[in-house]
Amino acid sequence: MAAETGTPTTLTLKSNDDELFSVAESAAILSVTIRNMVEDGCAGGVIPLDNVDGKTLASVITYMNGISAIPADEEKKKSYRDKFLSDKDFETLADMVLAANYLNMSCLMDAVSAKIAQVMEKKSVGWVRRKFGIENDYTPEEEAAVKEEHKWTFEGVETDDDN
Amino acid sequence: MMEGVAMLRQLIGQLQEVLELYGSPPPTVPSNYFIQFQPQPQQPSSEQLLPLRWCYFNLEGSSLQDSCYNIIMTAGKSENLKMLEPGKPPPTKKARKGRGKTTLTTTSNSDDNMEQQIWQEFPQDLFEAVIARLPIAAFFRFRSVCRTWNSLLNSQSFSNQCSRVKQSQPWFYTITHENVNTGAMYDPSSNKWHHPTVPALPTKQIVLPVASAGGLICFLDIGHRSFYVCNPLTRSFKELPPRSVKVWSRVAVGMTKSATSAYKILWVGCDGEYEVYDSEKNMWGRPGNIPGNIKIPLSINFRSQVVSVGKTVYLMRSDPEGILSYDMENGVWGQDVIPVPPHVTDQVLAEGGGGRVVMVGLVTKNAATCVCIWELQRMTMLWKEVDRMPNVWCLEFYGKHVRMNCLGNKGLLMLSLRSRQMNRLVTYDLESGEWLKVPGCVLPRGRKRQWIACGTAFHPCLTALA
Structure with missing residues (x-):
């Protein structure tokens, strides 16, 4: 391994747009992908992360540092996650969940998925189709039938599609 | 002297009026944010003021994020990391594995398309992870999005995702x-x-x-x-x-x-x-x-x-x-x-x-x-x-x-x-x-x-x- 004993080990991560980041090994191994590399002894030089761009990786590292600084207190970790994700826009969340998936970080993955769901919850069906680029493959009759079947879920729902 | 004081008072008064109308201005606002808020001949109503405040919040949110990003970048650089391959252009498209979606967009708005790009590449299993976390009523509402979303209840992988989600209140x-x-x-x-x-x-x-x-x-x-x-x-x-x-x-x-x-x-x-x-x-x-x-x-x-x-x-x-x-x-x-x-x-x-x-x-x-x-x-x-x-x-x-x-x-x-x-x-x-x-x-x-x-x-x- 790169560092001598006594000093905390630091890893260097490289994003797919060639930005370099240094991060404490203890924080970086929150990612099972990175942990496996460390355990296999392939983390000596620069660790290339081909599926994550610099901006997203910077965010993920902020998260790694933040969450690993919190002792085993699930309440505090949860409130850190909520705060961390509170200012992220919807597209950033997509980048984050893809990065978390690639890095195999289940806690971030769960938190971001839940956050995306929380944003979607208040949106209309049309917004979801537009945002995710999903084609409506129902015939008008079929769509009406599906909506009728779940009529109760449309009752009293106020959507906030404009933001 | 007296004239000077009177002018100063008038100026302060006007300034206060402006402040009351618009609230305290943020330190830096790009000029284009003001375009839609040209000074108006009559006193603007409170509804007209609302979008202005909203813009400020938005702006602060994004600048916060950027400064956060900059801090990390600086921290990274301070450890004397050399930036590799400076001549190489940044990759134009992020490489991603596990693409599973083949759906197409029907909208033509170019801004929307930019935003959608990332979601179009979103793999189906990650969609399932998100959908499994929707509140129950929203899940059923979104069954009308498309056939795939309607058929999730029959999907084993979706069922696995659901079992990972913490049980909510009864x-x-x-x-x-x-x-x-x-x-x-x-x-x-x-x-x-x-x-x-x-x-x-x-x-x-x-x-x-x-x-x-x-x-x-x-x-x-x-x-x-x-x-x-x-x-x-x-x-x-x-x-x-x-x-x-x-x-x-x-x-x-x-x-x-x-x-x-x-x-x-x-x-x-x-x-x-x-x-x-x-x-x-x-x-x-x-x-x-x-x-x-x-x-x-x-x-x-x-x-x-x-x-x-x-x-x-x-x-x-x-x-x-x-x-x-x-x-x-x-x-x-x-x-x-x-x-x-x-x-x-x-x-x-x-x-x-x-x-x-x-x-x-x-x-x-x-x-x-x-x-x-x-x-x-x-x-x-x-x-x-x-x-x-x-x-x-x-x-x-x-x-x-x-x-x-x-x-x-x-x-x-x-x-x-x-x-x-x-x-x-x-x-x-x-x-x-x-x-x-x-x-x-x-x-x-x-x-x-x-x-x-x-x-x-x-x-x-x-x-x-x-």
């Missing part, structure tokens, strides 16, 4: 006096009543929800003959085979989840007859025997719903006052004689979470009535009071004859408190000790408040199969 499935054939479901997290149609339930006869486990509800017709199991969220439904005992006296019903997707249902009558249905075998059986030390007739308190803790169900009895237990796995009966505290009426059992058995009841002294919560002390086998309803709420019942009915007893209680001119619905969270009022159950486009007759709590589960 919902309540209730029957109202006005509409005995359709249920009304209360979702405490959104504080809303839903009125779904469960098309499979028989409409010829009245069926009442009597127990639940693992997202499934057990219904029994009021003649105590036929049992039905259904997932009230989906169309999953089953009528259980007829039981072998042909006596249709009143029975208590308990339900437990046995294996991952299997369940067991117990019915027991006061004469000591009982049977257990096992969904894996799809038949009724009679494992075990009621030992001689348990007094027959059982004098079951039918007001109290059966409580299930793990594989064991608990029933409340009188004469002698206490609790009957039945281990659904091993077929073992037990009885504990536990006296009910004085002045207590309408008492029922509830599941307190973490294996705790709790009792809820009314305590009436002189003209004052209060709802009290007791926890069973397993060492002493006595009820210990742990909480009571806030005094302000109890005052409403002063001098009235109140009856209490429990409409669900799984960690979160729903209590119906009625007197001649009053019908209160409240929930009590046995974990947090929080009392909340439940809004009246009114049908969509209806006005009249529905009168809840009975109900059961259940943990909503999209993938539970009857």
Whole structure:
């Protein structure tokens, strides 16, 4: 391994747009992908992360540092996650969940998925189709039938599609 | 000199006016943010000012994010990292694995397309992870997005995702006096009543929800003959085979989840007859025997719903006052004689979470009535009071004859408190000790408040199969 004993080990991560980041090994191994590399002894030089761009990786590292600084207190970790994700826009969340998936970080993955769901919850069906680029493959009759079947879920729902 | 002071005062006055109108300006605002807010000849109304503030918030949000990013970049650079391959242009497109979506967009807005790009590459399994975390009602609403989203309930991978999501608070499935054939479901997290149609339930006869486990509800017709199991969220439904005992006296019903997707249902009558249905075998059986030390007739308190803790169900009895237990796995009966505290009426059992058995009841002294919560002390086998309803709420019942009915007893209680001119619905969270009022159950486009007759709590589960 790169560092001598006594000093905390630091890893260097490289994003797919060639930005370099240094991060404490203890924080970086929150990612099972990175942990496996460390355990296999392939983390000596620069660790290339081909599926994550610099901006997203910077965010993920902020998260790694933040969450690993919190002792085993699930309440505090949860409130850190909520705060961390509170200012992220919807597209950033997509980048984050893809990065978390690639890095195999289940806690971030769960938190971001839940956050995306929380944003979607208040949106209309049309917004979801537009945002995710999903084609409506129902015939008008079929769509009406599906909506009728779940009529109760449309009752009293106020959507906030404009933001 | 005097002229100068007067001018200065005027200037300050104008400045204050501007500040009052627009609020304090942020330190740096790019000029293009002002384009839509040209100074207007007349005083702008408050509605016109709102979007301006909103823009500022937005701006601050994004600049925060950027500064956060910069800090990391600087931190990275300060450790003397060399930037590799400066001549190489940044990759134009992020390489991503596991693309599974082939859907196309139909919109033409270019900004939208930019944003959509990332979502179009979003793999199906990650979509499933997100959808599994939607609130139940939103999940069903979004079934109308496309065929794929509609068919998720049949997807094994989606089912796996659902099982990873932490269980939320229970919902309540209730029957109202006005509409005995359709249920009304209360979702405490959104504080809303839903009125779904469960098309499979028989409409010829009245069926009442009597127990639940693992997202499934057990219904029994009021003649105590036929049992039905259904997932009230989906169309999953089953009528259980007829039981072998042909006596249709009143029975208590308990339900437990046995294996991952299997369940067991117990019915027991006061004469000591009982049977257990096992969904894996799809038949009724009679494992075990009621030992001689348990007094027959059982004098079951039918007001109290059966409580299930793990594989064991608990029933409340009188004469002698206490609790009957039945281990659904091993077929073992037990009885504990536990006296009910004085002045207590309408008492029922509830599941307190973490294996705790709790009792809820009314305590009436002189003209004052209060709802009290007791926890069973397993060492002493006595009820210990742990909480009571806030005094302000109890005052409403002063001098009235109140009856209490429990409409669900799984960690979160729903209590119906009625007197001649009053019908209160409240929930009590046995974990947090929080009392909340439940809004009246009114049908969509209806006005009249529905009168809840009975109900059961259940943990909503999209993938539970009857």
